[in-house]
Amino acid sequence: ELVSPLPSETRIITVSNQKGGVGKTTTTVNLASALARRGARVLVIDLDPQGNASTALGVPHRPEVTSVYDVLLGDSSLHDALQPTTDHENLSCVPSTINLAGAEIELVSLVAREQRLRTAIEAFLSESEERFHYIFIDCPPSLGLLTVNAFVAASEVLIPIQCEYYALEGLSQLLGNIQLIQKHLNPVLRVSTIVLTMYDARTNLAQEVAGEVRSHFPSEVLNAVIPRSVRISEAPSYGQTVHAYDGGSIGAIAYLEAAAEIAERGAASETQKNEGA
Ligand code: ADP
């Protein structure tokens, strides 16, 4: 029933913010799940050694599991590391394991250390029989080599912003890093989407922060706002997305609305591009 426009080319979206606890992982898995439920084929790449995205999608990520670590630092292909999720048949995941914690340092001495994820994704997309409409990359809370790999591999950045004190702190550093990546490593990268998360409509502060972010980024901020919701925070402890855990909850509905906007905005910019050509 809920079918969104599907992109003609795979949209590779890095979810990043160097602050921890702002809702990166929660937004990654719940948006990915929402798009899968709307008919898209979606892959989540967990690039955080914590493995929270893998957990939320019910995907095993014990140290011996083939993971994104083996893709970045070993001989495994993305296909080797790919696992189905318990969440939805349209949704797959490349898990991370705790091995990834050492990867920032291990990557330093490798050839093309910033391009390793990009190369793996390109090989995967050209060889895979399945068509993927979206690839989401969940980043760790730092701007190190793992995040650089995610920026180099992606065409879009999605920034979750928590509607609290200091929401904009650190944002100029993040945007500065993205500009450096555009200039030197990946000219097509752009911040396409900002998602306001953990919004508490009862507080003036949340409204002020939301207003300020919207005035700075009028075209990037989604209309849909993710409320602070206990159902959203409970779901991962059951190895579930909010859609599997409580699909009728306000948090689940907010993520479905955000997903619809992302799909529709993508379709609109595709049309623009085609008409311009
Ligand atoms: P990050 O990946 O940026 O570190 P997380 O997505 O792990 O952030 O979220 C940090 C914490 O906040 C987690 O405990 C998560 O369950 C909780 N959380 C995230 N979004 C919401 C929300 N909308 N409502 C309530 N709790 C949330």
Ligand code: MG
């Ligand atoms: Mg996280």
